[in-house]
Amino acid sequence: MGKQGTLITVNGKSYGRVVDARLTLADFLRHEINLTGTHLGCEHGVCGACTVLVDGRSARSCLMFAVQANGCEVTTVEGLAPDGKLSVLQQAFIDNHGLQCGFCTPGMLITLTELLRERPQPSEQEVREAITGNLCRCTGYAGIVKAALDAAQRLRGGAGKAGTA
Amino acid sequence: MGVKHFGARVTRLEDPALLAGRGRFVDDVKLHGVLHACFVRSPHAHAKLRGCDPRAALVLPGVHAVLTADDLPEPMRDQPLPLLLPNPALTTPRTQLALARDEVTYVGQAIAVVIADTRYIAEDAAAALIVQYDVLPAASDCRAAAEQGAPRAHSDLDSNVASTFRLAYGDTDRAFADAAHVFNEELWQHRGGGMAIETRAVLAHHDPVSDVLTVWSGTQTPHIGRRTLADLLGRDLQSIRMIAPDVGGGFGPKAIFYPEEAVIPAAALKLGRPVKWIEDRREHFLCATQERDQYWQVAIAVDAEGKILGLRGRMLHDTGAFVPWGIVMPYIAASTVPGPYVVPAYQLDTVVVLTNKVPTTPVRGAGRPQAVFAMERLMDRVARELDIDRAEVRHRNLIQPEQMPYAVGLLFRDGKPLVYDSGDYPRGQQEALALAEYENFRERQKAALDQGRFIGIGLANYVEGTGLGPFEGVTVRVLPSGKVAVATGATNQGQGTRTTLSQIIAEQVGCRLDDIVMTIGDTAAISQGVGAFASRQAVNAGSSALVASQSVRKQLIALTARTLGVSEIDIELEDGMAMSRRGNKPSISFGDLARLAQGIPGVSLPAGQAAGIEHTAYYTPLQAAYCSGTHVAEVQVDAMTGGVKVLRYTVAHDAGRVINPLIVDGQVQGGVAHGIGNALLEWMRYDANAQPLTTSFADYMLPMSTDVPTCAIAHVETVNPLNPLGVKGAGEGGTIPAPAAIVAAIEDALSPFGVHFAETPLTPERIVAAMRAAGAYERLFAA
Numbered sequence: 001m002g003k004q005g006t007l008i009t010v011n012g013k014s015y016g017r018v019v020d021a022r023l024t025l026a027d028f029l030r031h032e033i034n035l036t037g038t039h040l041g042c043e044h045g046v047c048g049a050c051t052v053l054v055d056g057r058s059a060r061s062c063l064m065f066a067v068q069a070n071g072c073e074v075t076t077v078e079g080l081a082p083d084g085k086l087s088v089l090q091q092a093f094i095d096n097h098g099l100q101c102g103f104c105t106p107g108m109l110i111t112l113t114e115l116l117r118e119r120p121q122p123s124e125q126e127v128r129e130a131i132t133g134n135l136c137r138c139t140g141y142a143g144i145v146k147a148a149l150d151a152a153q154r155l156r157g158g159a160g161k162a163g164t165a
Numbered sequence: 166m167g168v169k170h171f172g173a174r175v176t177r178l179e180d181p182a183l184l185a186g187r188g189r190f191v192d193d194v195k196l197h198g199v200l201h202a203c204f205v206r207s208p209h210a211h212a213k214l215r216g217c218d219p220r221a222a223l224v225l226p227g228v229h230a231v232l233t234a235d236d237l238p239e240p241m242r243d244q245p246l247p248l249l250l251p252n253p254a255l256t257t258p259r260t261q262l263a264l265a266r267d268e269v270t271y272v273g274q275a276i277a278v279v280i281a282d283t284r285y286i287a288e289d290a291a292a293a294l295i296v297q298y299d300v301l302p303a304a305s306d307c308r309a310a311a312e313q314g315a316p317r318a319h320s321d322l323d324s325n326v327a328s329t330f331r332l333a334y335g336d337t338d339r340a341f342a343d344a345a346h347v348f349n350e351e352l353w354q355h356r357g358g359g360m361a362i363e364t365r366a367v368l369a370h371h372d373p374v375s376d377v378l379t380v381w382s383g384t385q386t387p388h389i390g391r392r393t394l395a396d397l398l399g400r401d402l403q404s405i406r407m408i409a410p411d412v413g414g415g416f417g418p419k420a421i422f423y424p425e426e427a428v429i430p431a432a433a434l435k436l437g438r439p440v441k442w443i444e445d446r447r448e449h450f451l452c453a454t455q456e457r458d459q460y461w462q463v464a465i466a467v468d469a470e471g472k473i474l475g476l477r478g479r480m481l482h483d484t485g486a487f488v489p490w491g492i493v494m495p496y497i498a499a500s501t502v503p504g505p506y507v508v509p510a511y512q513l514d515t516v517v518v519l520t521n522k523v524p525t526t527p528v529r530g531a532g533r534p535q536a537v538f539a540m541e542r543l544m545d546r547v548a549r550e551l552d553i554d555r556a557e558v559r560h561r562n563l564i565q566p567e568q569m570p571y572a573v574g575l576l577f578r579d580g581k582p583l584v585y586d587s588g589d590y591p592r593g594q595q596e597a598l599a600l601a602e603y604e605n606f607r608e609r610q611k612a613a614l615d616q617g618r619f620i621g622i623g624l625a626n627y628v629e630g631t632g633l634g635p636f637e638g639v640t641v642r643v644l645p646s647g648k649v650a651v652a653t654g655a656t657n658q659g660q661g662t663r664t665t666l667s668q669i670i671a672e673q674v675g676c677r678l679d680d681i682v683m684t685i686g687d688t689a690a691i692s693q694g695v696g697a698f699a700s701r702q703a704v705n706a707g708s709s710a711l712v713a714s715q716s717v718r719k720q721l722i723a724l725t726a727r728t729l730g731v732s733e734i735d736i737e738l739e740d741g742m743a744m745s746r747r748g749n750k751p752s753i754s755f756g757d758l759a760r761l762a763q764g765i766p767g768v769s770l771p772a773g774q775a776a777g778i779e780h781t782a783y784y785t786p787l788q789a790a791y792c793s794g795t796h797v798a799e800v801q802v803d804a805m806t807g808g809v810k811v812l813r814y815t816v817a818h819d820a821g822r823v824i825n826p827l828i829v830d831g832q833v834q835g836g837v838a839h840g841i842g843n844a845l846l847e848w849m850r851y852d853a854n855a856q857p858l859t860t861s862f863a864d865y866m867l868p869m870s871t872d873v874p875t876c877a878i879a880h881v882e883t884v885n886p887l888n889p890l891g892v893k894g895a896g897e898g899g900t901i902p903a904p905a906a907i908v909a910a911i912e913d914a915l916s917p918f919g920v921h922f923a924e925t926p927l928t929p930e931r932i933v934a935a936m937r938a939a940g941a942y943e944r945l946f947a948a
Contacts, residue, residue, distance in 0.1 A: 035186070039363070
């Protein structure tokens, strides 16, 4: 199997590896550099659990080879709370019960991080449409949508829902 | 008592790690020297195995072994996986071998396993392996399979009928003879899979020094898994540890014991290396158990006012190729039909049919959504035929609160008489209708119709037996660090088990939620366990948590009184400290008490002092706990495309006393989403040769964020008198009546065209077909 050198910046840190050309970016993240927060739910690009940011844009890390990310900056869920302090969005997920099993959550957080960056004041419908590419089997989405809207409000400087609920 | 946690909207203790990417799912567990497995699976629904040539696989670099049935240890080699729920009515109690030997009976059945350095290489090798088959005719549609002369699902069986049983009480013949009206319905109901977003996963490691085999499995039932594995390996129970770490959703299919949970540990023992298997989604569609098809022929007898006199019928259940959980689903379905209504006479004959498809076992709801669909379709029929409002006809038949406890007249699947412990069904229906603004819906509907929009409303009631035994255990132990260690056989696939149990314990023991260190889903932590299914953990583990922490509370108080020389009644426990309210308020920390309770080597403990401060309780419920509820769905139907949008969804739910409304609301909302999938989307299709047709999320659709509205939820709390917490189950009620309510709403939306529906999932093409058959389009275009 062909091997190839690849250099990927993940959450601000550079990783140079020689990998199988067919190694997916998801498996690179999970098993080459041990960032297991990125999850695989279908490996065919529908469920969205594996979503990461590649050069700032959300991408399915199961549908991308690691070598395709050569020279790219990748952000994973671990990069959302770099110093152990949860982001506003992550805290809003706690306060609004935006997760149950937590398996789809990393992909949800990444997709919504991108949305909130681009649309600081999204409508409920925009939030719902943004996460149509992320399947959740546990929550029925209500807590996720609420969390995203709550986070948007907090990021705009509103009080949002009391953080100490 | 300290801080009030029970009943509070406590945010979850599970969340921070999961949100930061620090969850620990099976595939996140890294062991040195681990090898990776890929299974070789049958591409045929039914075939004789003629041979398996592994040479092309074994020559690939990085391949360590190919194991077939003959390579498995005794007794696993020839001993089928256990039948976990035997029943005398099950005449063909057939379960599968860990690896098929002579015959395969569904697409995806495991034949061999390849072990290699990486999953990529293992998959290459599995594809290179050559298996020879003699293809046999397959039993696909269960209606055909039930007939004499149909192809047999197993070539050595004379019949595909695995079980027939009748549930009955009262005089149905008389009820039907005396009835003012009798109405018949024929229903087809399909339920799909659990489709947890994390697929199944197994990692096994044998430590030759301790001779302990550790198995991580994404299971709902690690204690049952350990017991089963011990039997199949011929090993002592104590030499196996099974761990269910973070598990990414369960929904039923992860409650059973699978071939992979036997084969991967066997491979690790044989090769002397850790072995990991991570299921891919296609395998999950092929091999993880599902629910699938039921065909109902039911009739209802009513008097002139729409009061039920009797109900009878026949139900055909497609059970797939094996019966690992026996006939539990059709049995639950058959015993759930009467539901919240007074049904004086009842008789249902059930036929369970083997087919060449993956076995069926409970998926969230476990046969109840089908039963509720049957009952509620009949109620809608009665309302329509007698021109009575649908809510009114239900109201006339509901069991009244003063009739509680109410004996239905059947045995439930727990082996005990089906006796509803408590509940206020009229209030539940009333609260749901009020919240849904049912009363003025006809005005909304007319306004919409004036705009050319077809909206409709539907309602459905249910009663669900939850909190099933036999038991669940909780150990509470005060540590010298002052923290409180908790262990339980209950498991967590997202239900917030840790938070809920911590709320109960912290309140009793008087510690902070953060000071509870809980071990969940690890057989090494507590000797007995059962696991997650049947919405049972709040009832079982919750009650055990209460009993164990009450005992620990007593022990802390007694030891504090002795140590500080104060009176027990003056002692308060709070934030990990024991303090007397009197005098100069002397106090002592839990940590110091825990040390004192260890005693001094060689010195006798004071009379009455037990070793350590700990208690293990195993609560054993006397019978099921019956929760109930009413759902109201409001939908809009696109008459041209058959597209359905759920506009509004209302739930009134009685789960007994609510421990954490945040979590219960989440369970209800998530359950409704699953029900919306069942009503409109989820359909695992097979062709006439029992070849699966929907093996990706592109073909089998799960509900998306735009398919599921945020529910309005009312809690109707009636206290369950049978357990110390007063709780009932909450995990499945969201799903159970949803298909019935939604299909009723679609029918109501299209009432101008007089179309009727008797099936789930109700897909756009089926709606358009019904509209076409009713001549709806001629009328629409003429208008």
